[in-house]
Amino acid sequence: xxSPALFTAAALACLLSACGGQDPDARQFGPNPxxxxxxxxxxxxxxxxxxxxxxxxxxxxxQGFSITPIATDLKIPRQTLVLPNGDxxxxxxxxxGDAPAMRPKDFIAGYFMAKGTSSVKGGDxxxxxxxxxxxxxxxxxTVFAKNLNAPYGLALVGNQLYVANxxxxxxxxxxxxxxxxxxxxxxxxxxxxxxxxxxxxxxxxSPDGRLLYVGIGSNSNIGERGMDVEEDRAMIxxxxxxxxxxxxxxxGIRNPTALTIQxxxxxxxxxxxxxxxxxxxxxxxxxxxxxxxAFYGWPYAYWGxxxxxxxxxxxxxxxxxxxKPDFSLGxxxxxxxxxxxxxxxxANYADGVFIGEHGSWNRGTPVxxxxxFVPFRGGWPSGQPVDFVSGFQADGKTFGRPVGVTxxxxxxxxxxxxxxxxxxxxxxxxxxxxARVASVR
Numbered sequence: 403x404x405s406p407a408l409f410t411a412a413a414l415a416c417l418l419s420a421c422g423g424q425d426p427d428a429r430q431f432g433p434n435p436x437x438x439x440x441x442x443x444x445x446x447x448x449x450x451x452x453x454x455x456x457x458x459x460x461x462x463x464x465q466g467f468s469i470t471p472i473a474t475d476l477k478i479p480r481q482t483l484v485l486p487n488g489d490x491x492x493x494x495x496x497x498x499g500d501a502p503a504m505r506p507k508d509f510i511a512g513y514f515m516a517k518g519t520s521s522v523k524g525g526d527x528x529x530x531x532x533x534x535x536x537x538x539x540x541x542x543x544t545v546f547a548k549n550l551n552a553p554y555g556l557a558l559v560g561n562q563l564y565v566a567n568x569x570x571x572x573x574x575x576x577x578x579x580x581x582x583x584x585x586x587x588x589x590x591x592x593x594x595x596x597x598x599x600x601x602x603x604x605x606x607x608s609p610d611g612r613l614l615y616v617g618i619g620s621n622s623n624i625g626e627r628g629m630d631v632e633e634d635r636a637m638i639x640x641x642x643x644x645x646x647x648x649x650x651x652x653x654g655i656r657n658p659t660a661l662t663i664q665x666x667x668x669x670x671x672x673x674x675x676x677x678x679x680x681x682x683x684x685x686x687x688x689x690x691x692x693x694x695x696a697f698y699g700w701p702y703a704y705w706g707x708x709x710x711x712x713x714x715x716x717x718x719x720x721x722x723x724x725x726k727p728d729f730s731l732g733x734x735x736x737x738x739x740x741x742x743x744x745x746x747x748x749a750n751y752a753d754g755v756f757i758g759e760h761g762s763w764n765r766g767t768p769v770x771x772x773x774x775f776v777p778f779r780g781g782w783p784s785g786q787p788v789d790f791v792s793g794f795q796a797d798g799k800t801f802g803r804p805v806g807v808t809x810x811x812x813x814x815x816x817x818x819x820x821x822x823x824x825x826x827x828x829x830x831x832x833x834x835x836x837a838r839v840a841s842v843r
Contacts, residue, residue, distance in 0.1 A: 425683070426683075427683070427732070427769070428733075430731075430733060431730055431732060431787055432729060433726075435730035437683075440680045440681060441680060441682070442679070447765055448764055449763070450800070451768060451800040452799050453519075453520075454799040455822070456801050456822055459793070459796075459801060460793070461801075461817075462791070462792045462793035463828055466748065468831050469828045472531065472533075472539070472540045472816075476492060476525070476824065476825065478523075478524040478525060478823065479492045479823060480495065481660070481808075482806050483558060484808055484811070485578070488532075488533060488536070488812060490825070491546060493555070494524060494528070494553070495526045495552035495553050495554070496523070497601030497602070498552075498568070524552060525548075526550045526551060527549075528545070528546040528547045528583075529544070530545075542581070544581040546581065546582055547565075547574060552601055553565050553567050554602045554603050555603055558607075559607050559611035559643060561576050561577060565587065566604065566605040566616055570591065570592050570595075571590040571605070571616060571646070572587035572590060573587065574588070590643070591648055593616060593639075594634045596631065597621045600618075601619070602619065603616055604616065604672075605617075606663055607663070608663065609668045611643060612642070612644075613641065615638055615640055615641070615651060615692075616638065616641060617659065617660070618636070619657035619675075623678050624679070629713075632701075636653065636656050637651070637655055637658075638650075639651060652692045652695065652698065653696075654697040654698040654699045656675060656677055656700040657676075658674050659674065659737060660673050661692075662741060664781070669692075669781075670691065670692040671689065671692065671740065673687070673688070674687060675687050675737065676688065682764075684733055685705065685733060687732065687734065687735050687736065687737055688705075688727035689740065689776060690728040690729065693725070696725050697724055697725065702717050702721055705726055706724055706725065706726040709721050728782070731757065731774070732787075733765075735759045735770035737760070738804070739756075739758030739773075739807040739817075740807065741808050742754075742755050742809070744809060746811060748830050754776050754778045755775070756774070756775055756807045757774045758804035758805050760803050760804060760805060761800070772789055772792045773789075773792075773817055774788060790828075794819075800821060801821070802819040802821050805820045806818040814827050815828040
């Protein structure tokens with residue numbers, strides 16, 4: 403006899419697939435996206451394409467580039483870090499899971515989202531990859547650190563390697579050439595971890611290395627668990643790297659999933675996953691510079707002074723304090739990675755950011771599932787996002803879901819794919835071979 407939960411899920415699956423339909427794309431890229439009227443319903447549109455193995459397929463890259471898998475069979479790769487000697491660190495893990503479903507729609511969404519993720523258990527570790535002779539093949543693979551707690555964000559400052567677990571910021575001593583940590587992690591400061599509806603803790607360091615920035619997502623979609631559980635969440639923390647002392651740097655940011663510092667300007671930038679259940683084209687996820695002390699709206703407003711009265715008690719005064727983000731990436735694209743480019747990626751991709759878009763689960767017509775490139779000019783976004791790595795979905799099946807993106811200064815883009823558990827390396831073709839990595843004793 404089927405359990406009531408499975409019967410309910412199956413029945414709702416039929417209902418949702420019948421009403422999913424096609425969602426027309428609004429003109430939502432750039433600084434002034436089209437914001438349609440809110441759409442509310444009993445349940446949101448849900449659609450996850452069936453996971454499938456890559457087989458002989460490969461993601462699609464622009465002409466003049468090639469893409470190669472440099473590591474497979476990882477344990478949920480999230481973010482990566484290219485070390486000074488060319489080694490690559492991969493944070494592997496899967497957190498959360500302690501957020502109980504409060505409404506029937508929460509159960510439904512959880513059921514559908516689980517269908518679009520890897521069945522592999524998260525590694526709770528850092529894996530190090532080494533290409534000893536610089537030929538693009540990473541023949542060396544070791545576990546650098548294990549027994550972590552859903553590691554996500556990574557940053558290297560001098561000889562200190564910082565890791566943002568889902569419950570704490572920790573550090574390891576690091577020397578170039580190490581293939582394994584020389585000792586256990588040292589806790590820098592605890593991070594909010596109760597419930598952990600959004601568990602990923604993004605991380606970057608200030609140009610001088612004195613300060614660390616940690617992105618902490620909300621514990622709900624729109625405050626439905628009560629605002630008490632949102633204390634110290636939906637914000638970016640600024641942390642003293644030496645003492646661990648922290649303070650809010652910017653607030654009202656629902657889920658800042660990746661952070662980076664812009665070369666030359668030192669500005670902090672973030673990609674952010676916005677709220678759900680207002681329709682297929684609300685609310686746009688975004689890329690933005692992060693202003694110290696700024697409030698970005700969650701949960702009381704979105705994209706500037708557009709109120710969202712679902713949260714109770716509603717605070718009208720917060721609507722007026724909300725500032726607009728810099729650049730819309732479109733609704734429900736789910737950006738989880740961001741990295742500034744450089745000249746090694748070719749003239750067309752020399753100035754701008756690469757963004758890993760994990761992909762939608764709440765539209766009739768899926769969006770995201772790609773690595774996009776947003777061109778910059780004069781330090782700011784200046785054009786429409788374009789596909790850089792695509793082909794993660796086709797024929798109703800999902801082959802991969804991009805997360806972290808990292809530019810290797812030797813001339814490559816590293817892409818973490820947490821559905822196929824693969825690390826991809828994209829390189830310009832016809833260019834000089836990557837610089838040889840000297841062996842380290």
